[in-house]
Amino acid sequence: xxxxxxxxxxxxxxxxxxxxxxxxxxxxxxxxxxxxxxxxxxxxxxxxxxxxxxxxxxxxxxxxxxxxxxxxxxxxxxxxxxxxxxxxxxxxxxxxxxxxxxxxxxxxxxxxxxxxxxxxxxxxxxxxxxxxxxxxxxxxxxxxxxxxxxxxxxxxxxxxxxxxxxxxxxxxxxxxxxxxxxxxxxxxxxxxxxxxxxxxxxxxxxxxxxxxxxxxxxxxxxxxxxxxxxxxxxxxxxxxxxxxxxxxxxxxxxxxxxxxxxxxxxxxxxxxxxxxxxxxxxxxxxxxxxxxxxxxxxxxxxxxxxxxxxxxxxxxxxxxxxxxxxxxxxxxxxxxxxxxxxxxxxxxxxx
Numbered sequence: 001x002x003x004x005x006x007x008x009x010x011x012x013x014x015x016x017x018x019x020x021x022x023x024x025x026x027x028x029x030x031x032x033x034x035x036x037x038x039x040x041x042x043x044x045x046x047x048x049x050x051x052x053x054x055x056x057x058x059x060x061x062x063x064x065x066x067x068x069x070x071x072x073x074x075x076x077x078x079x080x081x082x083x084x085x086x087x088x089x090x091x092x093x094x095x096x097x098x099x100x101x102x103x104x105x106x107x108x109x110x111x112x113x114x115x116x117x118x119x120x121x122x123x124x125x126x127x128x129x130x131x132x133x134x135x136x137x138x139x140x141x142x143x144x145x146x147x148x149x150x151x152x153x154x155x156x157x158x159x160x161x162x163x164x165x166x167x168x169x170x171x172x173x174x175x176x177x178x179x180x181x182x183x184x185x186x187x188x189x190x191x192x193x194x195x196x197x198x199x200x201x202x203x204x205x206x207x208x209x210x211x212x213x214x215x216x217x218x219x220x221x222x223x224x225x226x227x228x229x230x231x232x233x234x235x236x237x238x239x240x241x242x243x244x245x246x247x248x249x250x251x252x253x254x255x256x257x258x259x260x261x262x263x264x265x266x267x268x269x270x271x272x273x274x275x276x277x278x279x280x281x282x283x284x285x286x287x288x289x290x291x292x293x294x295x296x297x298x299x300x301x302x303x304x305x306x307x308x309x310x311x312x313x314x315x316x317x318x319x320x321x322x323x324x325x326x327x328x329x330x331x332x333x334x335x336x337x338x339x340x341x342x343x344x345x346x347x348x349x350x351x
Contacts, residue, residue: 017057017058017059018057018058018059018305019058019059019060019061020058020059020060020061020088020089020292020295020305021061021063021085021086021087021088022060022061022062022063022087022088022089022090022091022288022291023062023063023064023065023078023081023082023085023087023089023090023091024040024043024062024063024064024065024081024090024091024093025065025067025074025077025078025081025090025091025092025093025097025101026039026040026064026065026066026067026093026097027066027067027068027069027073027094027097028040028064028066029066029068029069036093036278038268038276038277038278038281039093039115039278039280039281039284040064040284041268041271041272041281042264042268042276042281042282042284042285043062043091043284043285043287043288044062045264045267045268045271045285046284046285046286046288046289046292047060047061047062047288049289050288050289050292056292056296057295057296057299058292058295058296060288060292062288063081063085063087065077065078065080065081065085067097069096070096071096071097071099071100072100074092074096074097074099074100074101075100075101075104077097078090078092078097078100078101078104078105078112079104082104082105082108082110083108087110088110088305088306088309089110089111089112089113089291089305089306089309090105090110090111090112090113091112091113091114091115091284091287091288091291092112092113092114092115092116093114093115093116093280093284094115094116094280095114095116095117095118095121095161095162096161097114097116098112098114098116098118098121098122098127098129099118099121101114101127102121102122102123102126102127105126105127106123106125106126106127109126109306109307109310110126110306110309110310111126111127111128111306111309111310111313112126112127112128113127113128113129113130113287113290113291113313114127114128114129114130115129115130115131115280115283115284115287116129116131116161116162116280117131117132117133117134117161117162118133118134118161118162119133119134119135119165119332120165122331122332123331124314124330124331124332125310125314125331126310127331128313128331128332128333129331129332129333129334130283130286130287130290130326130333131280131283131287131333131334131335132283132334132335132337133332133334134162134163134165134166134169135165135166135169135332135334136334136335136336136337137166137236137255137337138165138166138169138170138173139169139173139337140255140337140338140339141166141170141208141234141236141255142169142170142173142174144234144253144255144339144350145170145173145174145177145180145206145208145234146173146174146177148177148205148206149177150178151178151205151206152178152181152202152203152204152205152206153174153177153178153180153181153204153205153206153208154180154181154182154183154199154202154204154206154207154208154231155167155170155180155181155182155183155208155210156183156185156195156199156207156208156209156210156211156219157182157183157184157185157210157211158184158185158186158187158210158211158215159184159185159186159187160187160211163210163211166210166236167182167210170208180208181202181204183195183198183199183202185211187211187215190218192218192219192222193222193225196219196222196223196226200226200229204231205231205232206231206232206234207231207232207233207234208234208235208236209233209234209235209236210236211236216235232251232252232253233251233252233253234252234253234254235252235253235254235255236254236255251341251342252341252342253339253340253341253342253350254339254340254342254347255337255338255339255340263322264276264282264285264322268281282322282323283323285322285323286321286322286323289321289322290319290321290326290333291309293319294312294313294316294319295308295309295312297312297316298311298312313331316328316333319333321335323335324336338350
């Protein structure tokens with residue numbers, strides 16, 4: 001009888017653990033964004049770690065919904081997660097998924113946390129950005145470019161979300177210097193030689209590359225066909241990892257966030273028998289940990305979890321994660337960007 005009573009009380013304690021459902025709007029279908037599978041798997045590691053902690057206050061459940069890698073599919077995915085699955089908070093990945101989810105989150109009074117560049121897409125009340133915004137990158141890049149007084153600067157800029165804001169901020173910051181030449185290109189163009197010939201004709205001392213990581217392979221390959229053209233290369237993003245021929249980037253400077261978290265990479269490789277290749281995967285992992293961390297800092301708040309997420313997101317000012325230390329500014333939880341110079345032995349941080 002006594003044993004039965006103890007087991008009954010133990011069962012009541014376990015059942016008292018509140019369940020937190022977090023919806024994830026992500027492209028998972030065949031033919032979608034293949035690398036998004038890495039983001040999902042990194043999030044699942046975070047979920048498992050959270051639920052294994054003896055001190056955790058909640059049981060965390062991630063619900064993934066495929067968005068077909070487009071805005072319309074993203075809107076439908078968010079609607080299902082919010083209204084049918086009744087999630088307590090929403091994570092959206094990449095700007096095409098963040099944008100249509102913002103008005104839906106506001107309408108449903110639910111927190112939507114985007115992992116991407118689009119700081120201009122969120123409102124800071126119902127929608128938030130976690131990761132690495134374009135403005136912090138632009139400011140860190142401009143810090144370095146300001147040291148290039150009397151140098152001719154040419155910017156190669158991809159026509160994609162986030163990049164126009166970076167270009168605008170750099171132009172504002174460098175207003176007292178020689179005006180940079182900006183040359184735009186379409187990411188769909190495989191042959192970038194006509195664009196690079198225009199770049200070469202501008203005869204820059206410094207060549208700034210504002211493009212997506214995969215584009216660097218094309219750009220670096222085609223620059224290699226111009227051995228006499230050797231401006232200082234200044235890049236943005238995680239792109240130094242994608243330079244297949246390191247001799248092309250030795251001496252180049254890139255703006256990047258904190259390096260990949262080693263422990264996560266090791267766990268990922270042991271679990272899935274493959275390496276992390278997508279730069280957003282560590283941020284996806286940290287995004288889940290971030291939501292759990294801030295929620296558990298308000299154990300005495302007895303409002304519904306949906307409202308609790310909104311309360312803590314609006315009031316949280318700092319989060320220390322595996323990918324860096326984050327501070328909030330107007331709904332954007334941004335990590336610190338750093339400069340790295342490429343050397344024969346690897347990347348060295350620039351003070």
